[in-house]
Each structure stands twice: as structure tokens, then as C-alpha cells.
Amino acid sequence: MKEIYKNTGNKDTRSGFGTGLLEVGRRNPDVMALCADLTGSLKMDAFAAEFPERFFQCGIAEANMIGVSAGLALSGKIPFAGSFANFITGRVYDQIRQSVAYSETNVKICASHAGVTLGEDGATHQIMEDIGLMRMLPGMTVINPCDYNQTKAATIAIAAHRGPVYLRFGRPSVPNFTPENQVFEIGKALRLNEGSDVTIFATGHMVWEALVAAEELEKTGVSVELIDIHTIKPLDKKAVIDSAQKTKAVVCAEEHLVAGGLGELICSVLSREMPVPVEIVAVDDRFGQSGTPAELMKAYNLDSSAVIDAVKKVLKRKL
Amino acid sequence: MLSIEKLNEISSQVRRDIVRMVSMAGSGHPGGSLGSTDVLVSLFFSEMKHDPKNWRRDGRGNDIFFLSAGHMSPLFYSVLARSGYFPVNELGSFRKLGSRLQGHPSVEKGLNGVHIASGSLGQGLSVACGAALAKKRASDENSVFVLIGDGESQEGQIWEAAMFGAQHKIDNLIAMTDMNGQQIDGPLKSVMDLGDLDAKWNAFGWDTFTVDGHDKEKIIKAIRRAKELKGNGRPKMLLMRTVMGKGVDFMEGTHHWHGKAPDKAQTERALAQLKETLGDF
Numbered sequence: 001m002k003e004i005y006k007n008t009g010n011k012d013t014r015s016g017f018g019t020g021l022l023e024v025g026r027r028n029p030d031v032m033a034l035c036a037d038l039t040g041s042l043k044m045d046a047f048a049a050e051f052p053e054r055f056f057q058c059g060i061a062e063a064n065m066i067g068v069s070a071g072l073a074l075s076g077k078i079p080f081a082g083s084f085a086n087f088i089t090g091r092v093y094d095q096i097r098q099s100v101a102y103s104e105t106n107v108k109i110c111a112s113h114a115g116v117t118l119g120e121d122g123a124t125h126q127i128m129e130d131i132g133l134m135r136m137l138p139g140m141t142v143i144n145p146c147d148y149n150q151t152k153a154a155t156i157a158i159a160a161h162r163g164p165v166y167l168r169f170g171r172p173s174v175p176n177f178t179p180e181n182q183v184f185e186i187g188k189a190l191r192l193n194e195g196s197d198v199t200i201f202a203t204g205h206m207v208w209e210a211l212v213a214a215e216e217l218e219k220t221g222v223s224v225e226l227i228d229i230h231t232i233k234p235l236d237k238k239a240v241i242d243s244a245q246k247t248k249a250v251v252c253a254e255e256h257l258v259a260g261g262l263g264e265l266i267c268s269v270l271s272r273e274m275p276v277p278v279e280i281v282a283v284d285d286r287f288g289q290s291g292t293p294a295e296l297m298k299a300y301n302l303d304s305s306a307v308i309d310a311v312k313k314v315l316k317r318k319l
Numbered sequence: 320m321l322s323i324e325k326l327n328e329i330s331s332q333v334r335r336d337i338v339r340m341v342s343m344a345g346s347g348h349p350g351g352s353l354g355s356t357d358v359l360v361s362l363f364f365s366e367m368k369h370d371p372k373n374w375r376r377d378g379r380g381n382d383i384f385f386l387s388a389g390h391m392s393p394l395f396y397s398v399l400a401r402s403g404y405f406p407v408n409e410l411g412s413f414r415k416l417g418s419r420l421q422g423h424p425s426v427e428k429g430l431n432g433v434h435i436a437s438g439s440l441g442q443g444l445s446v447a448c449g450a451a452l453a454k455k456r457a458s459d460e461n462s463v464f465v466l467i468g469d470g471e472s473q474e475g476q477i478w479e480a481a482m483f484g485a486q487h488k489i490d491n492l493i494a495m496t497d498m499n500g501q502q503i504d505g506p507l508k509s510v511m512d513l514g515d516l517d518a519k520w521n522a523f524g525w526d527t528f529t530v531d532g533h534d535k536e537k538i539i540k541a542i543r544r545a546k547e548l549k550g551n552g553r554p555k556m557l558l559m560r561t562v563m564g565k566g567v568d569f570m571e572g573t574h575h576w577h578g579k580a581p582d583k584a585q586t587e588r589a590l591a592q593l594k595e596t597l598g599d600f
Contacts (some may be wrong), residue, residue: 053456054456056452056487057486058483059479059482059483059486061476061479061482061483063441063442063445063475063476063479064445064448064476064479064480064482064483065445066445067442067443067444067445067446067448067449067476067480068445068446068448068449068452068480068483069449070435070442070445070446070449071435071445071446071447071448071449071450071451071452071453072449072450072452072453073449074376074377074378074434074435074446074449074450075377075378075379075449075450075453075454075457076377076379076453076457077453077456079449094439095442095445095476097439098436098437098438098439098442099435099436099442099445099446102425102426102427102436103425103426103435103436104426104427105435
């Protein structure tokens with residue numbers, strides 16, 4: 001594990017999105033991009049500069065941006081609409097529901113600054129409900145990559161996937177540890193470490209925290225299976241069930257509310273298919289607040305030590 | 320091109336279809352549908368370039384029409400069926416379980432002629448902007464039409480799209496507002512007055528045309544003028560002055576028939592006023 005998944009230098013996942021978008025834009029002339037006055041924040045400026053005819057500035061009007069994206073998509077284009085996670089999910093839920101999900105339009109909803117790590121701007125901008133909102137929509141694919149390389153690969157992969165996709169990434173610089181130029185397989189869980197005592201299912205920024213936790217735990221003799229659930233929907237149920245069957249103890253970790261998140265989703269699968277004790281590392285029914293990303297991860301129990309605590313707890317509950 | 324007389328015959332049949340569909344379903348929206356019948360018949364049977372037998376969702380090589388005010392589905396479905404998009408007999412399945420003719424238009428079950436789901440208001444103008452931009456980028460010379468309601472124009476998204484259309488010079492977009500002055504809770508002026516819509520759209524940078532929405536010659540003339548102005552860098556808005564419930568005396572000019580089905584006696588009374596010209600479904 002330590003050999004392959006080493007931090008090659010901190011990078012923000014949104015830059016992975018920007019790089020991936022530019023690359024896929026060069027490959028496919030049908031790829032278009034839209035943004036609502038956050039082009040720099042979303043790292044969409046390189047695409048906008050290289051393809052001005054395929055980039056549409058929408059101003060601070062996200063509802064219209066979703067509708068325009070749907071119109072482009074039904075006409076055969078592949079629109080990537082970008083904004084902060086809060087403004088491109090909760091604010092425009094009905095537009096996504098009717099014009100994208102129900103209308104089966106091939107729109108890529110690209111959300112940066114997701115979760116509490118948006119940082120100092122505070123709770124008005126820190127959405128932690130977005131995975132739940134998006135995964136409730138029939139037919140919506142939901143992807144939450146863990147680092148720069150994976151976000152870039154996911155951005156390239158979703159252009160080739162036909163159907164609406166929610167792609168969630170973040171603002172801060174975080175460890176970049178998955179392979180460069182990896183091929184991203186939508187819906188395929190990625191096992192980062194094989195183990196036998198406990199399984200950690202993690203998504204997004206929490207994958208690195210889980211990796212650090214796993215290293216610590218292994219030093220104390222706990223054999224940890226670590227699985228990166230980058231695709232929350234469709235969930236790789238087989239990977240989840242198989243690993244739970246093997247380790248008989250599960251921890252889920254995500255930068256999201258418990259409500260509607262990965263942990264709840266995995267519980268709904270395991271309670272029916274493979275009941276084992278589960279602990280969830282996520283935020284329980286509260287809003288975020290101002291602070292640095294690192295401070296907030298700690299304050300909201302979204303760090304490696306919270307994962308370690310959860311593993312210890314679940315191991316005690318193991319039958 | 321069909322004569323005005325022939326178009327009027329089609330309108331009469333479409334209005335019969337609307338009344339019968341809503342009556343048979345026991346629910347639906349006859350008022351707005353009857354009010355915009357002359358506008359949509361003029362568009363589909365005279366001015367729109369379309370190929371119902373070879374319909375494509377991407378609308379390539381043809382004009383595209385979006386119904387943003389999705390509750391006018393009885394009108395939309397009748398016009399589509401009478402144009403040849405799907406069998407006229409299917410109109411009898413309106414609002415029934417498993418039907419392609421959902422209460423509000425959807426694409427899920429694949430009904431030719433429907434490009435996008437609508438019903439939750441305010442979204443179709445944005446979608447039309449996107450489709451029109453796609454046509455421009457593909458050097459497709461055809462137009463994109465969209466019908467919105469005046470009540471629907473209370474939705475903020477309409478004005479987001481208004482700004483977007485002007486900013487991106489979407490001059491191949493011809494939007495139409497059904498100006499019947501009514502909405503569910505009563506006359507628009509008493510619910511939420513929109514003031515001078517002509518001045519508003521002009522101020523947003525659109526070319527506007529105020530049209531008698533029951534005079535087919537004038538409707539056709541306005542659509543042609545709007546098409547001629549393609550290339551001037553401005554989107555077009557046709558403000559169609561209509562009477563809600565037009566063609567059925569007891570439904571005319573009132574919001575009471577926005578979303579209500581006539582009973583048996585009312586249906587008979589309504590159909591007695593509308594000549595069967597093309598054969599009922």
C-alpha cells in the first residue's frame with residue numbers, strides 16, 4: 001500500500017477537473033462548458049480560452065445554466081456545467097430534476113468546493129447534502145473522486161458516458177496519490193489495500209484520511225481493507241458485499257452529512273445482503289462554519305483519527 | 320401552404336380534441352390549451368419546418384418547438400398527433416397509466432415531437448436557448464420556437480434566460496408568450512402583475528412583436544417577420560394576445576377552467592360549439 005499510494009505532492013481536485021476538461025475538449029468537439037461567474041474557481045479558464053465558441057458564460061444565474069445545458073445536450077452536445085456544489089445542486093434541484101434527470105439529457109453537473117473544506121466562506125457555501133440530493137434522482141450517476149489524478153480521469157471518463165452525471169470535487173490542495181494517467185471506470189470500486197479485519201469504504205477527500213488511518217492501524221496489527229468508492233451511484237454492490245463478508249466489520253467515511261450519504265447507502269445494501277456492524281464517519285445533522293479546511297476537517301471529525309476511532313469502535317462490536 | 324380556412328378547420332378539430340381528452344381523462348388543463356390553439360396550429364401547419372415522420376430528438380435540419388408551459392399538453396399532443404408524429408388514436412390514452420401522453424410532457428416513454436419534459440414552469444426558455452445555440456454552432460440555419468405562459472413569466476428563471484439570450488445573441492430563437500392574462504388563482508393583474516411585458520422584453524434586448532393570438536394571418540406574418548430578422552443578433556419574443564378557453568363560450572376569459580375537466584353535460588355543450596372537421600379520435 002505505502003509503495004503504490006504515496007503522496008506525490010498536494011494538488012486541488014478542481015484543477016484535476018480543469019485539466020481533464022481541457023483534455024477532453026481537445027479530443028471531442030462536442031464537449032462544451034458553461035459556468036456561472038466562477039470560471040477561475042472551477043479552473044475552467046483554460047478551456048474557455050482555448051475554445052471560446054464552446055464556452056458559455058452564464059452569469060450568476062444557475063437555473064438558466066442548467067436549462068441551457070439540457071438544450072445543448074438534447075441537440076447532441078456534451079455540456080459540462082460548473083459551479084460551487086451548493087449552487088449547482090440545492091439551488092437548482094428542480095431544474096436538474098425535470099430538465100436533466102427526468103428528461104434524460106446528457107448533462108455533466110460539475111461541482112467544486114463541495115463539503116466543509118470549502119473553508120472560510122462558511123456554511124452558506126458549504127453544502128454537505130449534495131450527494132444525497134443527487135443520488136435520489138432516478139438515473140443520475142454520482143461520482144466523488146479522491147484526488148487530482150482521479151478527478152482528471154473521472155472528468156475524461158464521464159464525457160464518454162451517455163447520461164446525466166454529478167461530478168463532485170473540492171477546493172483545497174490535498175494529497176495526490178492515485179496513479180497518473182489512470183483509466184477511470186465508472187461504477188467500479190477501487191481497492192487500495194487488501195485486509196481481513198475491517199473494511200473502510202471511503203469517498204472523496206476522506207480516502208486519503210482513511211489511507212493514513214489504515215497505515216496507523218496496520219502498525220498496531222489491524223488488517224485493514226481500504227476501498228475507494230469514487231462512484232456512489234451506481235454503487236459497486238458486489239465489491240461492498242464481498243468485502244463485508246470477508247472482514248465482517250465496516251467503516252464508511254465521507255465529507256458529507258450522514259443523511260443521504262455513502263454510509264447510509266452502504267447500510268441499506270448490507271442490512272439486506274450481509275448484515276455486519278457499521279460505523280459512519282460523516283457529519284451528523286449540522287451545518288458547517290468558517291475556518292481553514294484542515295481546521296474544519298478536525299472540528300467535524302473528518303480526519304484520520306476519527307477513522308481510527310471508528311475502526312476501534314466497530315471492531316469491538318464485531319461478532 | 321394551407322389556406323386560413325383550412326387552418327381554421329384544423330383549429331376546430333384540435334379544440335375538440337382538447338375538450339374530449341380532458342373530459343375523458345377527468346382532469347387536465349383546457350383553458351390555456353384552447354387559448355393557444357390558433358398560435359400552435361399556425362406554427363405547426365404553416366410556418367414550422369418539420370418532418371414528423373422522421374423526427375429526431377436533436378432536431379437537426381429542422382425547426383424545433385418546445386412547450387415550456389407543460390400544462391398545455393392537451394393542445395401539444397393534439398397538434399403533434401394531427402401533424403403525424405404519432406397515431407391520432409393515442410390521444411385517448413391521455414393521463415392514463417402507462418401512457419406516453421403523460422399529464423405533462425415527458426420524454427421517458429419516447430413520444431415523438433417531445434424534446435424535453437416540462438410542467439414545472441420557467442425552464443423551457445433556457446432549454447430553447449441551449450438548443451438554439453447548438454444550432455448556431457452547428458451552422459444549422461433553422462429556428463427554435465418555444466411557448467411560455469404569461470403567468471409562467473413570474474418565474475425568475477425566465478428573466479435569467481432573457482438576459483442569456485440577449486448576451487449570447489441568440490437570434491435564431493423565436494419565443495412566444497401566451498398572454499391570456501389569467502393564472503390559477505385569478506387574473507394575473509391581481510395575483511402578480513407583470514406590467515408592460517413588451518417594454519420589459521425590449522429592455523432585456525429582445526425584438527418584440529405584439530400579436531392578436533387568434534388571427535392566423537397576423538400570427539403567420541409575425542412568425543415570418545421574426546424569421547427574417549434572424550442574423551440581427553437579437554432573440555425574438557412574440558407576445559400573443561389570447562383569450563383563455565377560446566372557442567368554448569363558458570370557458571372563455573376566466574381562470575376557472577385553467578385546470579378543470581368539464582362534466583358530461585358541459586362536454587356536450589362545448590363540443591356543440593366545435594365542428595368535427597378531421598374526424599374525432
